Amino acid sequence: MTVQSTDTIAAGLPLEKTPLETYVPPARPSLIGLSRDELAERLGEIGVAPAQRKMRVQQLWHWIYFRGARSFDEMTSVSKGIRADLAERFTVDRPEVVAEQISNDGTRKWLLRLPSGDNVEKAHEVECVYIPETDRGTLCVSSQVGCTLNCSFCHTGTQRLVRNLTAGEIVGQVMVARDRLNDWADRENGTRLVTNIVMMGMGEPLYNFDAVRDALLIVGDNEGIGISRRRITLSTSGVVPNIVRAGDEIGVMLAISLHAVRDELRNELVPLNRKYPIAELLQACRDYPGASNARRITFEYVMLKGVNDSLDDARLLVKLLKGIPAKINLIPFNPWPGTAYECSDWDQIEKFSEYIFNAGYSSPVRTPRGRDILAACGQLKSETEKLSARERQALRAMAMTD
Numbered sequence: 001m002t003v004q005s006t007d008t009i010a011a012g013l014p015l016e017k018t019p020l021e022t023y024v025p026p027a028r029p030s031l032i033g034l035s036r037d038e039l040a041e042r043l044g045e046i047g048v049a050p051a052q053r054k055m056r057v058q059q060l061w062h063w064i065y066f067r068g069a070r071s072f073d074e075m076t077s078v079s080k081g082i083r084a085d086l087a088e089r090f091t092v093d094r095p096e097v098v099a100e101q102i103s104n105d106g107t108r109k110w111l112l113r114l115p116s117g118d119n120v121e122k123a124h125e126v127e128c129v130y131i132p133e134t135d136r137g138t139l140c141v142s143s144q145v146g147c148t149l150n151c152s153f154c155h156t157g158t159q160r161l162v163r164n165l166t167a168g169e170i171v172g173q174v175m176v177a178r179d180r181l182n183d184w185a186d187r188e189n190g191t192r193l194v195t196n197i198v199m200m201g202m203g204e205p206l207y208n209f210d211a212v213r214d215a216l217l218i219v220g221d222n223e224g225i226g227i228s229r230r231r232i233t234l235s236t237s238g239v240v241p242n243i244v245r246a247g248d249e250i251g252v253m254l255a256i257s258l259h260a261v262r263d264e265l266r267n268e269l270v271p272l273n274r275k276y277p278i279a280e281l282l283q284a285c286r287d288y289p290g291a292s293n294a295r296r297i298t299f300e301y302v303m304l305k306g307v308n309d310s311l312d313d314a315r316l317l318v319k320l321l322k323g324i325p326a327k328i329n330l331i332p333f334n335p336w337p338g339t340a341y342e343c344s345d346w347d348q349i350e351k352f353s354e355y356i357f358n359a360g361y362s363s364p365v366r367t368p369r370g371r372d373i374l375a376a377c378g379q380l381k382s383e384t385e386k387l388s389a390r391e392r393q394a395l396r397a398m399a400m401t402d
Contacts, residue, residue, distance in 0.1 A: 015149075015150070015271050015272055015274060015275055016148050016149065016207070016272070016275075017146070017147070017148050017149075017150070017160060017161035018161065019161050019162065019163045019164060020160060020161065020162050020163065021124075021162055021163045022163060023163060023164070023166055026091075026115050028088075028089060028090055028091050029090060029091070029168075030090065030091045030092060030093045030094070030168055030172070031060065031064060031086075031090050031091070031092055031168075032064065032092060032093070032094060032168045032171055032172050032175065033166055033167035033168025033169070033170070033171045033172065033214070033215060033218065034167075034168070035214065035217070035218070036057050036061060039057045039060050039061065040053045040054070040057050042086075042089075042090065043056050043057065043060075043082075045089065046082070046085040046086060046088075046089060047085065048082065056078065056082065058223075059075065059077050059078050060075070060078070061221075061223060061224055062223070062224075063075040063077075063078070064092055064224070065218065065221065065223075065224025065225050066223065066224050066225075066226070067184060068175060068178055068179065068184035069092060070092060070179075071087075071092065072084075072086050072087045072092065073087075093115075094172040094175045094176045094179065095112035095113060095114050095126075095169060095172045095173065095176055096112065096113040096115075097110050097111070097112060097113075097176060097180065098111045098112065098113045098125065099111040100180070106132050107129060107130065107131050107132070108129065108130040108180070109127055109128070109129045109130075110127065110128045110129075110130075110176060110177075110180070111125055111126075111127055112125060112126050112127070112128055112172075112173065112176060113125050114126065114145070114165070114169050124145040124162055124163065125145070126142040126144075126145055126165065126169075126173075126201070126202050127142060127201060127202060128140065128141055128142060128173040128176065128177065128201060129201065130177050130180075130181070130193075130194070132193070136195045136196050137181075137192075137193040137194050137195050137196065138194075138195070138196040138197070138198055139173070139174060139177050139194050139196070139197050139198070140198050140200050140201045141170060141173045141174065141197060141198070141199055141200075141201050142165065142170075142173065142201030142202035142203055143164070143165055143170060143199055143201065143202070143203035143204070143205040143208045143211070143212050144161060144162075144163070144164050144165060144202055144203025144204065144207070144208055145161070145162035145163050145164075145165065145202070145203075146159040146160050146161040146162045146202065146203070147159055147161060147202060147203050147204060148161050148203065148204045148207040149204050149237055149270070149271070149272055150271050151237060151257070151259075151269060151270050151271070152268060152269055152271075152340075152341075153259070153269055153302055153304060153333065153339070153341050155336040155339070156202050156203075158338075159202075161203075164203075164207075164208040164211060165203070165208065165211060166211055167210075167211045167212075167214035167215040167218070168215075170211060170212060170215035170216075171215045171218050171219060171225075173201075174194065174197065174219055174225060174227075175225075177194050178193075178194055178225075181193045181194065194227070195227070195231060196227070196231045196232070196233075197216075197219060197227055197231065197232045197233070198232075198233045198235065198255075199212060199216075199232075199233065199234045199235055200233070200235040200255070204236065204237055204239065205234050205235065205236060206234075206236045206239035206242040206243070206246065207239060209242050209245070209246070212234070212250075213246075213249050213250050216229075216232055216234070216250050216252055217250065219232065220232060220252070229250075229251050229252045229253075230252075230253060230295070231253075232252040232253060233252060233253040233254070233255050233298065234246060234250065234252050234253070234254060234255065235255040235256070235257060235300065236254075236255070236256060236257065237256075237257045237270050237272050238256065238257070238270065238272055238273065238276050238281045239272070239276070240276040240280050240281055240284045243281075243284040243285070243287075243288060244284060244287050244288060244289065247288045247289035247290055247291075248289055251289075251290065253295065253297075253298070254285070254288055254291070254297045254298070255297070255298040255299070255300055255329070256281065256285060256297060256298070256299050256300065257270065257300045258278075258281075258299045258300060258301055258317075259300070259301055259302050259304075259308065260273075260278075260308050260313075261278070261308070261313050261316040261317045261320055262278075262316070263277050263278055265307070265308060266278060269304075269307075269308070278320065282320060282321070282324065285297050285324050285326075286323065286324055291324070291325050292325050293325050295325070296325045296326055296327050296362075297324060297325060297326050297327075298326070298327055298328075298329050299317075299321065299326055299327070299328050299329065300329050300331060301317070301328055301329065301330055301331065302331045302332075302333050303330055303331060303332050303333055303343060303344035303348075303349050303352070304333050304341050304342070304343070304344060305333075305341070305342040305343060305344045305345065305348075306342075306344075307341065309344040309348050309349070309352055311351065311352070311355055313352075314351075314352045314355040314356055315355070317356065318355070318356060318359040318361065321361070326361060327361060327362035327363070327364070328356050328361055328362070328363045329363075329364060329366055330349060330352065330353055330356075330363060330364070330365045330366065331365075331366045332344070332346075332349060332365065332366070349365055350365075353365055
């Protein structure tokens with residue numbers, strides 16, 4: 001199927017890709033990703049009386065999102081009859097781990113299969129990355145199979161856009177990580193490994209707004225998964241109409257994939273800039289609800305040798321961000337097969353960072369993580385699509401026995 005778009009860049013690539021497919025639910029859909037109101041509706045479908053639904057919803061919410069139950073049989077506070085009725089119609093399945101790779105630095109990347117109806121051969125796959133640090137554990141979550149955009153420096157952007165993920169498939173990535181890390185212990189003991197969520201995986205979150213919103217509201221719910229909204233960051237390449245909406249309806253931290261300070265260069269690096277240029281993007285940031293010195297907007301800036309790393313670029317970056325509560329996250333470019341870009345020299349990155357810091361902005365340089373397993377920023381792409389059936393079966397067997 002040919003990708004259609006009404007907006008094209010000079011080179012003929014679309015600014016935005018159209019999804020090639022839509023989600024087809026399995027015969028027994030999972031309850032993961034459902035809100036309390038939706039859970040109440042499902043309980044009504046199996047005959048639970050309205051007077052009981054609020055209590056039953058709270059029980060399901062606790063078992064699914066707080067304790068991470070893998071089956072209805074585990075939900076011992078729910079009556080056997082209701083458990084049996086639920087099991088006939090629904091599951092609490094997460095995405096399936098097809099393969100797990102562990103980097104030399106401890107970063108983990110999971111290739112996850114998302115069933116499409118009952119046809120396993122048509123199942124889609126996404127990648128999810130866990131980055132352990134001394135003071136936190138960050139999970140990088142995907143929002144689409146492929147990506148809507150064509151950012152020239154990003155490996156994920158070279159993929160076609162297959163479809164948007166559902167809220168359940170987004171929440172399911174968090175639950176898979178907790179499963180694999182044995183991370184469902186009670187919060188009170190302070191041993192949680194997944195402490196932060198970043199919507200920086202495959203896809204453009206603001207082109208899958210409703211599902212991302214619904215998923216993050218569940219992830220941030222204190223009676224369930226319980227990750228504070230101040231520890232959840234949504235990254236966008238600049239879908240201006242949905243930026244302020246995200247602040248109003250989701251209320252998480254915002255990150256902007258900026259990467260250039262002049263429209264002509266950003267048009268090349270982030271072609272969406274032709275639709276929403278830098279001035280419009282930065283005005284949306286100024287209008288972002290809740291932005292303050294305590295809730296700064298992060299501007300992501302990939303360092304590309306000889307492209308966007310001059311001190312003139314640094315000076316203009318400081319000028320552009322004046323008046324926005326901001327920090328600048330400098331990202332050494334992570335190479336991938338076939339890219340035409342190189343990472344800036346380390347001395348130049350340090351000079352760039354020092355200029356920004358002296359101008360009054362925090363300018364950390366992100367330490368590349370998981371490069372050896374293509375799990376670093378901009379590298380995610382479902383490489384196992386290229387594997388033979390035998391290789392895929394072997395990887396799956398390894399994942400299941402870990």
